[in-house]
Amino acid sequence: MRFYIMDQTGHSTVEFKKDDVDTAMKKFMELTQTEKKIAAVRTGEGQLRKTSAFDPSADEMVFFSPMRGG
Amino acid sequence: MPHDGRNLDCDGDILAAMDRMWNAWNGRQATVNARGLDLLLKFLSPVQTREFKETNSFIVVGSHSKRCYRIHHAQYYNVENCEDGICYCFLPSDAGICIPDVMLAQKIMLESDEHAAMLVANARPPLRQPKTPPSAPANAD
Numbered sequence: 099m100r101f102y103i104m105d106q107t108g109h110s111t112v113e114f115k116k117d118d119v120d121t122a123m124k125k126f127m128e129l130t131q132t133e134k135k136i137a138a139v140r141t142g143e144g145q146l147r148k149t150s151a152f153d154p155s156a157d158e159m160v161f162f163s164p165m166r167g168g
Numbered sequence: 169m170p171h172d173g174r175n176l177d178c179d180g181d182i183l184a185a186m187d188r189m190w191n192a193w194n195g196r197q198a199t200v201n202a203r204g205l206d207l208l209l210k211f212l213s214p215v216q217t218r219e220f221k222e223t224n225s226f227i228v229v230g231s232h233s234k235r236c237y238r239i240h241h242a243q244y245y246n247v248e249n250c251e252d253g254i255c256y257c258f259l260p261s262d263a264g265i266c267i268p269d270v271m272l273a274q275k276i277m278l279e280s281d282e283h284a285a286m287l288v289a290n291a292r293p294p295l296r297q298p299k300t301p302p303s304a305p306a307n308a309d
Contacts, residue, residue: 102210104273106264108203138276144213148280160211162265162273167290168244168257 101125103135104162119154126152126159135161197266204268211272228275230282237278239271245292247274253294258285 099122101112114122129135130150138146140158153159209217216226225240227250236250245255258277259270277285 102207104204104207104260104265104269105262106200108200108266109207109269136273136276138280140211144211144216146211146276146280148276160207160272160276162269162276163260163262165258165273165277165285165288166261167288168259 099156100158101129102158102160103129104160123152123154129161133163135163136165137161200266201268204266204272208268208272211275216275226275228278230278231280232282239274239278241267241271243267245290246271247278247289248294255292255294256286256289257292258289 099114099116099119101114101122103110103112112125114125126137130137136148137150138148138160139153139156140160141147146160209220212220212226216228219226220241225238227236227238229236237256238248238250240246240248245257247256247258248254249256258274259265260273265273274285
């Protein structure tokens with residue numbers, strides 16, 4: 099499982115081994131609950147779905163800060 | 169007094185130092201944009217990728233309204249409603265996020281939670297007339 103976290107460097111990547119679901123879930127919680135980031139899971143080629151729940155079967159997830167008007 | 173103890177009393181030194189700072193900043197920005205672009209291209213559909221390479225923009229379909237929006241590679245008001253030409257501006261709240269990252273976040277929001285995006289978006293009237301279907305000539309007399 100791979101997390102892409104948008105930041106000022108373009109993005110940071112955090113990778114987890116397949117059997118390390120607990121660590122991935124902990125990081126997911128940290129990003130979404132502590133840092134209040136929005137999570138999206140890849141659901142197909144060119145397709146992502148916003149989610150608030152951790153999906154242990156996900157291959158790739160993208161995280162970014164909440165949206166604001168510009 | 170310069171903070172690094174060097175005496176930059178010559179215009180040439182100051183300009184050279186500013187030039188080095190500018191080049192360093194530019195180099196860093198280029199790297200950031202390249203990384204952002206990698207991420208964006210990883211998550212675009214084949215059609216969106218082709219469109220982006222040709223026009224620097226791509227179309228997404230809103231999850232609720234099923235309206236088409238064109239996301240342009242631009243800093244502000246870069247999301248354009250394809251029907252009425254109204255432009256929207258919304259972006260992640262972090263400062264300093266590069267444009268490709270902003271475009272990807274906008275794609276995700278519009279394709280999976282359009283209402284939430286439109287709730288925070290600021291809107292601007294179209295700069296040009298939206299394309300209308302061809303009609304009969306006005307002076308057909």
